[in-house]
Amino acid sequence: MSVAQSLAEDINPVPKRARVEARLVLSFTDEDKVGTIQPHDDALVVMLKVRGYGVRRVMVDQGSGVEVMYPDLYEGLNLRPEDLTAYDSPLISFDGKVVIPKGQIRLPIQAGTEVVKVNFILVDAYSPYTAIVGRPWLHALRAVSLTLHLKVKYPVGDGIEELIGSQSRSQSMARQCLVVAILHQPRAGPSAPAEMGS
Template identity: 60%
Template structure:
């Protein structure tokens, strides 16, 4: 501890407080790829605790500004239509169609011991995922994600915590998405076959 001297009149010794720089660095190195299958193009798919339930097949998507929930999860959480609040903007589905959301619902998403309230947009559309968490959620958690390293990192109580992705689950979701045929394509194929 250093000591500084104030003015001569009525001088008193005052300790200078050491300024501690406790900022955490959130980054990735080759070490973070350990345990992943490389090379790959897999999405970051994780399991989170949503509304008190462990929910698998949640995609963390830096490219999305939306936080989306799909019907399978909505039903499994035993939520009712009256639990939704109005939401009027349209979204674009995986098939490229414009869809009108059914509404919005706020639910807690837990990562480790941290809980963030998330306003999910409920859409009645096909998805191989149960939910998608995008940039707003990442920013609230102050998290960074890396599909290459199949993990996300975020600061919590003075340390950097990690959430690992599940590549097998990500690949299963990709296969499901590829095998899914929208109704319009199925109808067009049937009509062409007649």
């Protein structure tokens, strides 16, 4: 190689191959609605593995800043009161009442092949759901949920996995839970009749 060629390469180096990076896209299409009953306003209710046990009637709620567990599930997982750590912040229940948590516990949740650990807050309140998972779980899983499609999608390695709550059976379960929650609401006592002025 001549000195001129060497200088030319130093001034105008041969471009190196651009590094191509594949990016996963978590998206939803009309095909994702196949198997759902449309239109609907059903909650996204799924089955997850918590501490290795299959747990049904878990509501995915993007509006929740905590994961909530109810006493039936806590006892069903063979957990004891001494397994709890303190949790001091009160929560607001579906019916607008302030609920004082019993404590919190960190447990693994498995969706498909992915396992993430989150803190569950144990509340002694009625719910037709066994648990509620919210933003902390979604963020730990790097997931996107969409209630219209009744699905949760999350990246795994070079692919995307789905957690589906979109079967008509699941929608039926979500509707049953809603009805039970409404029927469980305390009824207001009879109002006193208004007195008519003379």
